[in-house]
Structures are given as structure tokens and as C-alpha cells.
Amino acid sequence: xxxxxxxxxxxxxxxxxxxxxxxxxxxxxxxxxxxxxxxxxxxxxxxxxxxxxxxxxxxxxxxxxxxxxxxxxxxxxxxxxxxxxxxxxxxxxxxxxxxxxxxxxxxxxxxxxxxxxxxxxxxxxxxxxxxxxxxxxxxxxxxxxxxxxxxxxxxxxxxxxxxxxxxxxxxxxxxxxxxxxxxxxxxxxxxxxxxxxxxxxxxxxxxxxxxxxxxxxxxxxxxxxxxxxxxx
Amino acid sequence: xxxxxxxxxxxxxxxxxxxxxxxxxxxxxxxxxxxxxxxxxxxxxxxxxxxxxxxxxxxxxxxxxxxxxxxxxxxxxxxxxxxxxxxxxxxxxxxxxxxxxxxxxxxxxxxxxxxxxxxxxxxxxxxxxxxxxxxxxxxxxxxxxxxxxxxxxxxxxxxxxxxxxxxxxxxxxxxxxxxxxxxxxxxxxxxxxxxxxxxxxxxxxxxxxxxxxxxxxxxxxxxxxxxxxxxxxxxxxxxxxxxxxxxxxxxxxxxxxxxxxxxxxxxxxxxxxxxx
Numbered sequence: 119x120x121x122x123x124x125x126x127x128x129x130x131x132x133x134x135x136x137x138x139x140x141x142x143x144x145x146x147x148x149x150x151x152x153x154x155x156x157x158x159x160x161x162x163x164x165x166x167x168x169x170x171x172x173x174x175x176x177x178x179x180x181x182x183x184x185x186x187x188x189x190x191x192x193x194x195x196x197x198x199x200x201x202x203x204x205x206x207x208x209x210x211x212x213x214x215x216x217x218x219x220x221x222x223x224x225x226x227x228x229x230x231x232x233x234x235x236x237x238x239x240x241x242x243x244x245x246x247x248x249x250x251x252x253x254x255x256x257x258x259x260x261x262x263x264x265x266x267x268x269x270x271x272x273x274x275x276x277x278x279x280x281x282x283x284x285x286x287x288x289x290x291x292x293x294x295x296x297x298x299x300x301x302x303x304x305x306x307x308x309x310x311x312x313x314x315x316x317x318x319x320x321x322x323x324x325x326x327x328x329x330x331x332x333x334x335x336x337x338x339x340x341x342x343x344x345x346x347x348x349x350x
Numbered sequence: 351x352x353x354x355x356x357x358x359x360x361x362x363x364x365x366x367x368x369x370x371x372x373x374x375x376x377x378x379x380x381x382x383x384x385x386x387x388x389x390x391x392x393x394x395x396x397x398x399x400x401x402x403x404x405x406x407x408x409x410x411x412x413x414x415x416x417x418x419x420x421x422x423x424x425x426x427x428x429x430x431x432x433x434x435x436x437x438x439x440x441x442x443x444x445x446x447x448x449x450x451x452x453x454x455x456x457x458x459x460x461x462x463x464x465x466x467x468x469x470x471x472x473x474x475x476x477x478x479x480x481x482x483x484x485x486x487x488x489x490x491x492x493x494x495x496x497x498x499x500x501x502x503x504x505x506x507x508x509x510x511x512x513x514x515x516x517x518x519x520x521x522x523x524x525x526x527x528x529x530x531x532x533x534x535x536x537x538x539x540x541x542x543x544x545x546x547x548x549x550x551x552x553x554x555x556x557x558x559x560x561x562x563x564x565x566x567x568x569x570x571x572x573x574x575x576x577x578x579x580x581x582x583x584x585x586x587x588x589x590x591x592x593x594x595x596x597x598x599x600x601x602x603x604x605x606x607x608x609x610x611x612x613x614x615x616x617x618x619x620x621x622x623x624x625x626x
Contacts, residue, residue: 141489142404142435142436142489142490143490143492144436144437144438144492145435145438145490155390157389159435160435161436163438184434184442188408188485188487189408189410189429189483190392190393190395190408190409190483191389191392193391195410195412195485198431198485199444200442230434232434232435234435234487236406237390237391238391239390239391
């Protein structure tokens, strides 16, 4: 039985979140998003002409996402440069963000989103998506809604929100199942869903419900952060 | 950014009258901000801002075999990653020449200063030594990433704690940092990159100024007790310096080093105390 989380949080409690826009002044838009010790920054360049030309799409704008972790963001140094993991996360992040964007009229252009994980303690892709969503809005890229992401886990038999590394590595009982997911703020649609572990369909339903609730809270913080720039 | 020739000319003319677009004097630095321990999983880390330019550096350590010609000394690897996140001019892929050059100048400045006591990083002579990985990332490029990179590296090294080493298993326990610091000396290295634009010599260029630069000279200095020594130099860009200009720059660099060294160390120490 999993009765207590290592950091004392309630099962449905998100770590302390931090959100800030404008952290990379040179970019068209940028933001930082943190779940406790997991810190991601994102910057956006574009829409701008896409080179080389053969990559251009004359029917719509292209979104290009690159996610990576800084070498010292993890306990054992990660060699700089892309890995299979970072390439997969870049792609699913792209799919998570694209439904919220209105770039079909930006033919032949690209919107580049760069995500760097400064410090990692699980849920880095979710922090990255939250930062990227803020950065895109900050850049003024047309969007119909924001994207909010959270990792839901099943630790032994309990559904928990916003996993930390220790929970991801939980071995006792039924072990650990990690389910990162993203919700679109207005339509409530799901644009990211991954799963790694073992879970029954009944529990999965419960996990998605928990994710929806958590993403609402994240969305409120994202909205508040964006409103603050307007007031400045 | 690729600034226009017209802007370049404006910058050059303005510098000749002793002024800069942001109101600084020719040899003034922008405001220097140092923040230490910005990434908890690193053995040491720091964020440095020079105005809008921002760089983060992290120190990680591992065990490796020593070089055969330095059997009782630890080793060091320095990398610079110019993230596309920090500028529309940077691309993904293997490090380009500007990143490689930057890493090599910082590496020489640190290595030759004797700031790190490599002999104390030897575990078993000829068999096992500590390797220090210094990884530097650009977060926002508004000119002079090199000087910011060196400053961030020094700050990260000063904050770094050695990880625990399990001699039986011959493994590093990354989650158990000891309270022991990396063996450092008082020879704090700093780089100063001077740029020549027209007849003027300036320090700490903004992005626009850096793009107008005709020639540059980076100097890494350190000091042991009273004496300041030059540890590394690199002349860059397509134009040339006269001998007199080089000598003047060296003199200015020594003066600048004495001026800012204490200020920078105080900033780092103050930040370290606040972080505790």
C-alpha cells in the first residue's frame, strides 16, 4: 500500500509551480515553467521563412519543437546533443501544441519552439509543454487555447498527481506507472497521452480525471502569468 | 540579427565621440548579475547576466583514467553549447566553430591559471583520477557570451561540491554530494574581450557592437598574490591590431582585472551565503 508520498504532498497535489514569461529577451516569446525542482525554459522564434525551402509547406505554417536537457540537469551527466529520448519528446510535444495553434495561414513559414530543461526531477516534458504554451502566447502566435500538461502516476494502487523521480522509480507492490497528458484549455481535448507501466482501464479512467483537474489548476496559473504582462 | 552598414557606421562615429548607444563609457561593463546553485543536480552551477546576455554553467564530475603524461593529475573537459533557444542565429547539430573557439579559450584560461589544483584530483596514480566536466549554455545572446561564460564557469567551480566516491564499487554516488569543495587556488581566472571598431577599443559589446567589431582580442588573466599573469589570448575577426594597440589592450586588461576581481568574488560569496 502506498500511503504517503516522499515529499509529504497529498495524492492530488501538484508541486509548487512557478511561471514567468520573457526570460529570453532576444526571442519573440519565452517562458519558464517549474514543477518544484523541475525547471524548463522555452523560447519561440517565428513565424519566419523556413529554410531550406524544400521543407516549406505552401498550404500551412510548420511547427518545429526541440526539447533537450542540459547536461548537468540530471544526477549523472548527460552528454550534450540529441538522444532518441529527446527526439521522441520533441515530436510528442509538437503534437501536443499544434492543435492550439492557428498557423494555417502562415504558409511557407516555421514557428520554432526550443525547450531546455535546466533542472530535472521528473515531469520534464510536461513542464516543457507548459513553458512552450506560455512562450507561444507571449510571442503572439495566434492560438485558440492554451495547452496544459501534467504527469499522472499510479504508484502501487494509488493515483497520484505530478510525479517526482523517487515515485517514478517506485518498485514495491504494483510498481510505478507514468502517464503524462496534456489538455487544451477551451475544448478540453487531449493532445498528449503517453503511458509507461501497467494499469487497468478502470484506473486509467481515474488517472485521466485526475489529470483534467490538475491541468485546470495549471491553466489558471498560465492565464494569470500572461495577464500580468499585459498589466506591466 | 545582421545589422546594416548604416548602423555600423553610426556605432563607429558615436564611439569616436566617446559614447555608446546604451550610455556606457567605452570600457564599462554592463551590470553583472551572478546567481549560484541554479541547477540542483549539478555539483556546482551558476547563472551570469551581463545586461541582457545570459549564460548558465554547470560542473559535473566523474572518474576516468589520467593522461599518460600527467599520471597524477585530474582532467577537465569544457564544452560550450550555443543553444538555438538563445538566438535565431544558432542552429542544432555538432558545435560550430564559434562554440568550439569559446570553449577552448575558457578552457585555456581556467587550465593555465592553476585555479584548479589538478594534483589533488588524483585518486590512484596512473589509474583513477577525477574528471571535471564544465558545460556552458547560452540562454540569451546580447553580445559578449565569452566573458559571461568564463565568469559563469568560475562561479560554478567556486560553488561546486565533490560527489561521494565509493572506492569498493568504483562508482560515483551522485545523489550524495560531500561537503568537500573542488580543490581550488586563489588564482581566479577572468577573460576580457576587447573589440576594435574604427579607432575605438571597447569592452563588453552589445550584440550590435559585436557585429560591428572589426577585430577582437580576448585575454584570460589570473593573479597569484599581487602579480597578474596572462594565461590565454586569442585574436579574432578579420581586421588587425597595431603593436601599440595590443600593448595598450594588455595594460587595460591588467587594470580591469585588478578592478573587478574583488567585486566579482564578493558577488559570488554574497550569493553563496544568501543561498545557504
